[in-house]
Amino acid sequence: MTETRPxxxxxxxxxxxxxxxxxxxxxxxxxxxxxxYAKTTIEGIAARAGVGKQTIYRWWPSKAAxxxxxxxxxxxxxxxxxxxxxxxxxxxxxxxxxxxDLAADLRHxxxxxxxxxxxxxxxxxTRALAAEGIVDPELxxxxxxxxxxxxxxxxxxxxxxxxxxxxIDPGTDPRVAVELLVGPLHxxxxxxxxxxxxxxxxxxxxxxxxxxxxxD
Amino acid sequence: MTETRPxxxxxxxxxxxxxxxxxxxxxxxxxxxxxxYAKTTIEGIAARAGVGKQTIYRWWPSKAAxxxxxxxxxxxxxxxxxxxxxxxxxxxxxxxxxxxDLAADLRHxxxxxxxxxxxxxxxxxTRALAAEGIVDPELxxxxxxxxxxxxxxxxxxxxxxxxxxxxIDPGTDPRVAVELLVGPLHxxxxxxxxxxxxxxxxxxxxxxxxxxxxxD
Numbered sequence: 001m002t003e004t005r006p007x008x009x010x011x012x013x014x015x016x017x018x019x020x021x022x023x024x025x026x027x028x029x030x031x032x033x034x035x036x037y038a039k040t041t042i043e044g045i046a047a048r049a050g051v052g053k054q055t056i057y058r059w060w061p062s063k064a065a066x067x068x069x070x071x072x073x074x075x076x077x078x079x080x081x082x083x084x085x086x087x088x089x090x091x092x093x094x095x096x097x098x099x100x101d102l103a104a105d106l107r108h109x110x111x112x113x114x115x116x117x118x119x120x121x122x123x124x125x126t127r128a129l130a131a132e133g134i135v136d137p138e139l140x141x142x143x144x145x146x147x148x149x150x151x152x153x154x155x156x157x158x159x160x161x162x163x164x165x166x167x168i169d170p171g172t173d174p175r176v177a178v179e180l181l182v183g184p185l186h187x188x189x190x191x192x193x194x195x196x197x198x199x200x201x202x203x204x205x206x207x208x209x210x211x212x213x214x215x216d
Numbered sequence: 217m218t219e220t221r222p223x224x225x226x227x228x229x230x231x232x233x234x235x236x237x238x239x240x241x242x243x244x245x246x247x248x249x250x251x252x253y254a255k256t257t258i259e260g261i262a263a264r265a266g267v268g269k270q271t272i273y274r275w276w277p278s279k280a281a282x283x284x285x286x287x288x289x290x291x292x293x294x295x296x297x298x299x300x301x302x303x304x305x306x307x308x309x310x311x312x313x314x315x316x317d318l319a320a321d322l323r324h325x326x327x328x329x330x331x332x333x334x335x336x337x338x339x340x341x342t343r344a345l346a347a348e349g350i351v352d353p354e355l356x357x358x359x360x361x362x363x364x365x366x367x368x369x370x371x372x373x374x375x376x377x378x379x380x381x382x383x384i385d386p387g388t389d390p391r392v393a394v395e396l397l398v399g400p401l402h403x404x405x406x407x408x409x410x411x412x413x414x415x416x417x418x419x420x421x422x423x424x425x426x427x428x429x430x431x432d
Contacts (some may be wrong), residue, residue, distance in 0.1 A: 036351055038254065131347040133422070134406055135252055144407050152409075172423070175410070176400070180423055184392070184399030190350055191360050194391070207253075207388070208398055211427030 023049040024056060025070040032067060033124030037132035042066070064139055068146055071129060075147065078116055096158040101207055102167050105158065110185065110201035117189045119195055130190065151180050159212075168212045180208045239265040241270060241286040248283060249340030253296055253348035258282070280355055285343060291363060294332055312374040318383050319421055320376065326401065326417035333405045333412055346406065368394050375428075384428045396424045 027048035031040045042063055046053040060066045096109050117124050133140030155178040162168045168177065184204055188196055233358045243264035247256045258279055262269040276282045312325050332338050349356030371394040384393065400420055405412055 009341075036254075037254075127350050130406075131350040134343050134347040137408065141410060144409055148407055148409070173419070176416070176419055176423070179400035179403055180420070180427075182398065183401070183403035184395035187395055187399035187402050190346075191364055192353065192356060193360055193364070198320070200392070203389070203392055204360040204396070207392070209427075210429070211396075211423040211425075213426070 013116060020049070020051050020055060021059070024051060024066065025073050026060075028066050028070040029125040032128040037067075037128050040067075045131045051087050063143065067129065068142060071125070071143070071147055073126065074122065075151075078122060096154050098158060098161055102158075102162045103209055106181065106205045106209070108154075110181065111198045112206060113185060114174075114180075114196050114198060114201050117185075127190075152182070155181065166214060168209075171215070172212055177208070177212050180211060181205065221385065222282055227247065236265070236267050236271060237275070240267060241289050244282050244286040245290060245341040248344040253283075253344050256283075280358065283345065284358060287359070287363055289339070290338065291367075294335075294338060312370050314374060318374075318378045319425055322397065322421045322425070323418050325371075326397065326421060327414045329398075329401060330412050330414060330417050331399075344404075368398070371397065382430060384425075385430045387431070388428055393424070393428050396427060397421065 024045060027045045028040065031044055031048060035044075040200060043053055043058050045063075045066065046056055049056075058196065060069065097105050099105055117126075129143060134144045152175070156174045158170060159174040159177045163170050163172075163174065182205060185196065185201065188194055188200070196201075235327075240261060243261045244256070247260055247264060251260075256279065258272050259269055261279075261282065262272050272282060276285065313321050313323055333342075345359060349359045368391070372390045375384060375390040375393045379386050379388075379390065397420060401412070401417065404410055404416070410416075
């Protein structure tokens with residue numbers, strides 16, 4: 001069996017599958033956060049989730065695959081939580097809002113990122129995976145492709161919309177513009193140099209938008 | 217014995233000490249790069265360096281202490297190499313040159329950083345240590361304090377000099393200005409999202425300096 005998602009089945013079986021899937025994700029994230037990537041095993045995840053090892057192997061081919069899905073699920077839930085308390089709205093699952101006020105929209109999303117990075121439930125496993133991706137090029141590439149790059153593309157689309165409106169210099173590469181916003185935030189988080197605050201997020205948006213403004 | 221540096225002694229003994237110290241640093245950096253931080257041991261370093269375990273324990277109290285010194289030494293040598301091929305000069309060991317042309321000085325140092333991060337001899341051990349620092353707060357704090365923070369302070373001083381000359385907005389926190397320059401570079405390196413090039417370094421300097429320019 002090589003399915004990578006719980007099978008569709010009768011309601012009761014489906015609910016049981018969903019409960020197992022949730023338990024497996026929770027166990028995987030907790031273990032990687034506590035013990036690190038290298039020491040997290042399929043056996044350990046199964047034991048902690050209270051399921052058989054074969055249940056995990058039926059749905060995922062490897063430890064990396066379980067963790068990747070657990071992370072995508074964590075990100076989706078964080079996103080959903082942010083949307084529920086979100087006054088902005090926004091048109092897609094994780095699209096950056098476009099209220100017409102670029103600075104306000106970017107402050108909004110960078111502040112939400114600050115909140116996420118300051119949340120221990122997110123910080124622990126994210127650090128563990130980031131650390132592993134730094135030294136393991138193959139795993140790093142998979143996480144960058146599946147998790148990081150889609151997030152950066154939300155910014156790219158918001159920057160492109162701003163360029164079309166004349167709010168950002170049309171000659172600037174939108175992708176580089178995004179790195180100017182998220183790079184400093186990430187640097188401060190990953191090296192724990194100074195506190196990650198909303199005020200810092202606001203300052204970054206202010207400085208970056210000055211740098212990206214249309215040129216005379 | 218709790219000395220942390222080879223003892224001063226007769227010339228022959230001193231040369232032998234220096235050779236051992238160099239062999240220990242090379243072995244430590246090679247091992248951490250190949251096997252990762254967790255699997256690097258004092259025993260392994262000693263075996264690879266061809267010295268007794270006691271030689272290492274005589275000079276350093278722990279694995280972290282050896283690696284920290286090995287890194288400081290690596291950074292000092294990279295710095296020295298950059299200075300030898302450096303047309304700029306510069307007043308201190310690692311001070312950023314002040315030729316009066318802020319953009320040129322920053323391009324110079326960011327391009328040198330790009331070269332360093334693209335050098336496998338530097339990239340491997342730096343990734344291993346960065347990864348460990350991300351998940352181990354205590355080790356991370358030591359490396360940030362001993363290695364990263366001093367480097368950031370070189371930038372801070374150059375930014376402060378530029379503020380004094382009126383090249384940079386006096387109301388901007390110099391430390392945040394530095395993060396705007398090095399954060400994006402670091403983000404691209406650590407996640408291997410896109411190539412690290414001199415052109416990218418130049419673009420970052422251009423965008424950051426626009427963001428940091430004096431306000432009307």
